[in-house]
Amino acid sequence: xxxxxxxxxxxxxxxxxxxxxxxxxxxxxxxxxxxxxxxxxxxxxxxxxxxxxxxxxxxxxxxxxxxxxxxxxxxxxxxxxxxxxxxxxxxxxxxxxxxxxxxxxxxxxxxxxxxxxxxxxxxxxxxxxxxxxxxxxxxxxxxxxxxxxxxxxxxxxxxxxxxxxxxxxxxxxxxxxxxxxxxxxxxxxxxxxxxxxxxxxxxxxxxxxxxxxxxxxxxxxxxxxxxxxxxxxxxxxxxxxxxxxxxxxxxxxxxxxxxxxxxxxxxxxxxxxxxxxxxxxxxxxxxxxxxxxxxxxxxxxxxxxxxxxxxxxxxxxxxxxxxxxxxxxxxxxxxxxxxxxxxxxxxxxxxxxxxxxxxxxxxxxxxxxxxxxxxxxxxxxxxxxxxxxxxxxxxxxxxxxxxxxxxxxxxxxxxxxxxxxxxxxxxxxxxxxxxxxxxxxxxxxxxxxxxxxxxxxxxxxxxxxxxxxxxxxxxxxxxxxxxxxxxxxxxxxxxxxxxxxxxxxxxxxxxxxxxxxxxxxxxxxxxxxxxxxxxxxxxxxxxxxxxxxxxxxxxxxxxxxxxxxxxxxxxxxxxxxxxxxxxxxxxxxxxxxxxxxxxxxxxxxxxxxxxxxxxxxxxxxxxxxxxxxxxxxxxxxxxxxxxxxxxxxxxxxxxxxxxxxxxxxxxxxxxxxxxxxxxxxxxxxxxxxxxxxxxxxxxxxxxxxxxxxxxxxxxxxxxxxxxxxx
Numbered sequence: 001x002x003x004x005x006x007x008x009x010x011x012x013x014x015x016x017x018x019x020x021x022x023x024x025x026x027x028x029x030x031x032x033x034x035x036x037x038x039x040x041x042x043x044x045x046x047x048x049x050x051x052x053x054x055x056x057x058x059x060x061x062x063x064x065x066x067x068x069x070x071x072x073x074x075x076x077x078x079x080x081x082x083x084x085x086x087x088x089x090x091x092x093x094x095x096x097x098x099x100x101x102x103x104x105x106x107x108x109x110x111x112x113x114x115x116x117x118x119x120x121x122x123x124x125x126x127x128x129x130x131x132x133x134x135x136x137x138x139x140x141x142x143x144x145x146x147x148x149x150x151x152x153x154x155x156x157x158x159x160x161x162x163x164x165x166x167x168x169x170x171x172x173x174x175x176x177x178x179x180x181x182x183x184x185x186x187x188x189x190x191x192x193x194x195x196x197x198x199x200x201x202x203x204x205x206x207x208x209x210x211x212x213x214x215x216x217x218x219x220x221x222x223x224x225x226x227x228x229x230x231x232x233x234x235x236x237x238x239x240x241x242x243x244x245x246x247x248x249x250x251x252x253x254x255x256x257x258x259x260x261x262x263x264x265x266x267x268x269x270x271x272x273x274x275x276x277x278x279x280x281x282x283x284x285x286x287x288x289x290x291x292x293x294x295x296x297x298x299x300x301x302x303x304x305x306x307x308x309x310x311x312x313x314x315x316x317x318x319x320x321x322x323x324x325x326x327x328x329x330x331x332x333x334x335x336x337x338x339x340x341x342x343x344x345x346x347x348x349x350x351x352x353x354x355x356x357x358x359x360x361x362x363x364x365x366x367x368x369x370x371x372x373x374x375x376x377x378x379x380x381x382x383x384x385x386x387x388x389x390x391x392x393x394x395x396x397x398x399x400x401x402x403x404x405x406x407x408x409x410x411x412x413x414x415x416x417x418x419x420x421x422x423x424x425x426x427x428x429x430x431x432x433x434x435x436x437x438x439x440x441x442x443x444x445x446x447x448x449x450x451x452x453x454x455x456x457x458x459x460x461x462x463x464x465x466x467x468x469x470x471x472x473x474x475x476x477x478x479x480x481x482x483x484x485x486x487x488x489x490x491x492x493x494x495x496x497x498x499x500x501x502x503x504x505x506x507x508x509x510x511x512x513x514x515x516x517x518x519x520x521x522x523x524x525x526x527x528x529x530x531x532x533x534x535x536x537x538x539x540x541x542x543x544x545x546x547x548x549x550x551x552x553x554x555x556x557x558x559x560x561x562x563x564x565x566x567x568x569x570x571x572x573x574x575x576x577x578x579x580x581x582x583x584x585x586x587x588x589x590x591x592x593x594x595x596x597x598x599x600x601x602x603x604x605x606x607x608x609x610x611x612x613x614x615x616x617x618x619x620x621x622x623x624x625x626x627x628x629x630x631x632x633x634x635x636x637x638x639x640x641x642x643x644x645x646x647x648x649x650x651x652x653x654x655x656x657x658x659x660x661x662x663x664x665x666x667x668x669x670x671x672x673x674x675x676x677x678x679x680x681x682x683x684x685x686x687x688x689x690x691x692x693x694x695x696x697x698x699x700x701x702x703x704x705x706x707x708x709x710x711x712x713x714x715x716x717x718x719x720x721x722x723x724x725x726x
Contacts, residue, residue: 057086057090057134057135057138059138059142059173059174059177059180060174060177061174061175061177061178062174063093063096063162063172063173063174064096064097064098064174065086065087065090065092065093065096065097065098065162065173066098066099066100067082067083067086067097067098067099067100068099068100068101068102069082069099069100069101069102070102070108070109070110070116070127071117071118071123071127072101072118072366072367072368072370072392072395072398073099073101073208073394073395074118074366074368074394074395074396074397074398074402075395075396075397075398075634076123076627076631076688076689077206077624077627077630077631078118078123078124079099079206079207079208080204080205080206080207080208080624080627081123081124081623081624081627082123082124082127082131083097083099083207084199084200084203084204084623084624085127085128085131085132085135085200085623086131086132086134086135087135087198087199087204088132088135088192088196088197088198088199088200089132089133089134089135089136089138089139089191089192090135090136090138090139090159091139091159091160091161091162092135092161092162092173093161093162094199094204094205096162097207099207099208101370101392101393102116102370102392103370103389103390103391103392104116104370104371104373104374104385104390105371108371109371110122110126111126111127111130112126113475115369115371115372115474116369116370116371116372117368117369117372117403118368118369118398118403119368119369119398119400119403119518120522120591120687120690121590121591121592121593121686121687121688121689121690121691122591122687123687123689124623124624124685124687124688125592125620125684125685125686125687128623128685129191132191132192133189133191136189136190136191136192137185137186137189138180139159140186140189141180141181141183141185141186142159142164142173142176142177142180143157143159143164144180144183144186145164145176145179145180145182145183146164146166146171146176147166148179149171149176149179150166150169150171152166152167162174164176200621200623201621201622201623201625202625203624203625203626203627204624208394212394217394218393218394219348219366219393219394219395219396220348220351220352220353220364220365220366220393220395220396221348221351221396221427222393223353223364223393223425225423227422227423228353228355228423228424228425229258229270229271229272229420229422229423229424229425230270230271230272230273230274230276230277230424230425230426230427231268231269231270231271231277231413231416231420231424231425231426231427232268232269232274232277232278232280232281232426232427232428232429232432233263233265233266233267233268233269233281233412233416233426233432234266234267234268234269234281234284234286235265235266235432235436236266236288236290237288237435237653237654238288238290238294238295238513238652238653238654239294239296239437239513239514239515239653240290240291240294240513241288241289241290241291241294242288242289242290243262243266243267243286243287243288243289244286244287244288244289245286245287246260246262246267246284246285246286246287247284247285247286248260248267248269248284248285250283250284250285251269251280251281251283251284252280253283254271254276254279254280254283255276256271256272256273256275256276256277256280257269257270257271257276257277257279257280258270258271258272258420258422259420259422260280260284261416261419261420262419263412263415263416263419264412264415265408265412265415266286267284267286268416268419268420268426269281269284270416270420270422270424274427277427278429290653294512294513294653295652295653296512296513296514296650296653297650297651297652297653298340298442298649298650298651301442301512301650302338302444304510305442305444305465305466305508305510306336306444306446308465308508308510309444309446309463309465309508311508312506313463313464313465313482313506313507313508314481314482314483314506314507314508314509315481315483315504315505315506316464316483316488316491316492316505316506316507317488317491317492317493317497317503317504317505318503318504318505319500319501319502319503319504320459320501320502320503321502322459322460322461322502322503322504324502325450325458325459325501325502326448326450326459326461328450328458329450329451329452329458329459330451330452330453331450331451331455331541332448332449332450332451333447333448333449333451333534333537333538333541334447334448335445335446335447335449335530335534335537335711335713336444336445336446336447336713337443337444337445337446337447337526337529337530337713337714338442338443338444338713338714338715339442339443339444339445339525339526339529339714339715340442340646340647340648340649340715340716341439341440341441341442341514341516341647341648341649341650342439342440342519342525342642342646342647342648343433343434343439343646343648343657343663344397344398344399344400344401344433344438344439344440344517344519344520345433345434345660345663345665346395346396346397346398346399346401346402346433347396347397348366348395348396348397349427349428349429349430349432349433350401350402350409350427350428350432350433350436351365351366351409351413351425351426351427351428352364352365352409352410352412352413352414352425352426353365353413353423353424353425353426354377354413354414354416354417354423354424354425354426355417355423356381356414356417356418356421356423359383359387360387360388360389361377361378361381361383361387361388361389361414361417362388362389362391363377363388363389363390363391363410363413363414364391364393365390365391365392365393365409365410365413366392366393366394366395366396366398366402367390367392367395367402367403367410368395368398368400368402368403369403370390370392371385371390372403372405372407372474373390373407373410374388374390376406376407376410376411376414377390377407377410377411377414380411380414380415380418381414381418399519399520399638400517400518400519400520400522401438401517403517403518404438404473404515404517405472405473405474406472408437408438408515409426409428412426413425413426430659430660431658431659434648434655434657434658434659434663435654435655435657435658437514437515438515438516438517439514439515439516439517439519439648440516440517440518440519440525440526441466441467441468441469441487441516442466442467443464443465443466443487443526444464444465444466445462445463445464445465445526445530446462446463446465447460447461447462447463447530447534448460448461449461449534449538450502451538451541454542455538455541455542455543456542457500457538458500458501458502459500459501459502459503460497460500460502460503460504461503461504462491462497462503462504462505462506463506463507463508464487464488464491464505464506464507464508464527465507465508465510466487466508466509466510466526467509467510467511467512467514467516468484468486468487468509468516469484469486469487469516469517469518469522470484470485470486471484471509482507482509483507484507484509485523486518486522486523487507487509487523488505488507488523488527489522489523489524489527489590490523490524490527490528490531490588490590490694491505491527491530491531492505494527494531495553495554495556495557495560495589496531496535496553499553514650520635520638520689520690520693521590521591521635521639521690521691521693521694522690524588524590524690524691524693524694525639525642525693525694527694528586528588528590528694528695528697528698529694529697529698529701529715531588531698532586532587532588532695532698532699532702533698533701533702533705533711533712533713535549535550535553536584536585536586536698536702536705537711540705545574546584546585546702547564547568547573547574547585550564550585550587551564551565554587557589557594559589559594559618559681559683560587560589560594560596562594562616562618562679562681563587563594563595563596563616563617563618563679564585564587564596564616566596566616566677566679567585567587567596567597567598567614567615567616567677568585568596568598570598570614570616570675570677571583571598571600571612571614573585573598577600580602580603580604581600581601581602581611582600582601582602582703582704582706582707583598583599583600583601583703583706584598584599584601584698584699584700584701584702584703584704584705584706585597585598585599585699585702586694586695586696586697586698586699586702587695588691588694588695588698589691590687590690590691590694591686591687591689591690591691592619592620592684592685592686592687593617593618593619593620593686593687593688593691594617594618594686594691595615595616595617595618595632595691595692595694595695596615596616596617596695597613597614597615597616597636597695597696597699598613598614598699599612599613599672599696599699599700599702599703600612600613600614600672600703601700601703601704601707602707603704603707603708603722606719606722606723607722608644608700608704608717608722610640610670610672610700611672611673612672612673612674612675613636613640613672613673613674613675613696613699614675614677615632615636615674615675615676615677615692615695616676616677616678616679617632617676617677617678617679617688617691617692618679618681618683618686619678619681619685619686619687619688619691620681620682620683620684620685620686621681621682621685622678622688623685625678627688628676628678628688629676629678631688631689631692632674632676632688632692633674633676633692634692635689635690635691635692635693635696636672636674636692636693636696637666637671638692638693639692639693639694639695639696639697640666640670640671640672640696640697640700641664641665641666642697642715642716643696643697643700643701643715643716643717644664644666644670644716644717645663645664645665645666645716646663646715646716647663647715647716648663697715701717704717704721704722708721708722
């Protein structure tokens, strides 16, 4: 592998500076001139290819390697995987690497999404070339500086563990940093072939583990400094409600309570510490102005969705003549699926610290897109974005919740600090988090599949009803002709749908005041469940083995077959199981990767036991195999939690769930044995953070069918789903 990038001297000097008394290397990434013009570079020639700085690598005189990430660490391993890319090209000492999050700025924009964001399982593939390029460029400059000092030709030098070596002499990168910073940039820098990789494809010890074990890692909840107060906000119990009036007389009597202020989201109680703020909020009396039209009830919503599904929707995919073919079918499978609202429930509830001083604002929070938070905060304060500093700390879980277009938890904290005139940390309790909105939308699927005499599908009519998550976000432009791609992904582009000669996929996107957002693996969370359980049903109707049936339909999809065959082989599919145990299978592509899973279950007196999940993934090159395996395990637990317990319901507009007692999370004793296998692949690199979630629910439900003969079409699983045989 040999990849080169050209760079002229002016561009290089314009983006290279001294970092902590050493060498600072810009990441240069080719981009279209049109896109760069949007980023403010002024380029206008569409045919031109330009280089723009993104994230940065710094080498200090003490030989430390400082890596600034354009993506945030929220448990997925970016803190380690991205430095691996640099380390392989730089030949640095792994123990000398220091990592920090980037501030919000144009140079750190995502290469594909056009803003600074961590999401969509895109961190590794989006940075693969430019992080390696940064390491290779730095290494070339260090070698040139060493060769000049030693009076040798650069090609006679080698590098290892943070040193340039020439014969029996060696110089540390720290010794060479100043001289290297003065070198003219190389015209092109070749990247190492795969045969020379030390870390890529092999893994490395996580760089964030020590400080997360010893307690030094700083999360948003850990932010503390003299004079900092804590606030809790009382919000409307019904989404869309507003404060009509409030009585804070009893609240102000609570020791430690300092202020009570009205903000757009409700009434904030500001105190010396969390407990005083919580007690003060409980003593607060608020009269809410609630529009009856905003009051939503889950049962009524499903009734409305059923009515909507009977009407014509926006066309997401179409082929042949479904209306004319369905009546001619020998038999028809009719199915209705109900998938509820789901909360993100990250381990660390939402929080944000804000300090406003004169015409400056400083923010500390865990966020998936710091630039959006910066811009929204600036609008509230009437500041320019550069007057707002966002310090991104470790995220105690995100799953999409810390990436809202409205910056809800950040802007609320800014409003509280602005109204109070104090430095304030606004904290959400677990109850606030569960009831505070931004859920995976509730979806209904209505499907009619016509079969011929050989039980082959000849017509497939599919209606999807659910709120759009793209509307009102920076990605709203992706909604075309009434189709939010996040609502239909996994159905309209399914390889199964493509082989049905007559098919129609329609989408309805009703609106209400329940705030919705991407949730780990986004639309695939519901579409994979529907498609993979339906395919299992078709296999049963045809009297075929579910694996053999899928193989026949996926002949033109080698990555699906790669993952499916590996999972099937490792699970022992087709071999005898102990009495009372059953298997189910599912395979699904999302975020550029294909994942197959085989579930092994038993049912004892109406109680489901998931004993084992065998998982195989084709993600192209697995830069950090240990990280990929960890993300598959995490995704499986996340998906299994939703299958068993995940459900947000509303009654008279109020969310019924409160905390982990009634919005349960999978316990350790409920966790199955999980084995992960990575398929050797030279295909295009995909993601790993999200693709492990979609297949787990259908694999388990298909196993339940094998055990009971019952088809489950509504989640979470209910006791009646597991009782007796059909």
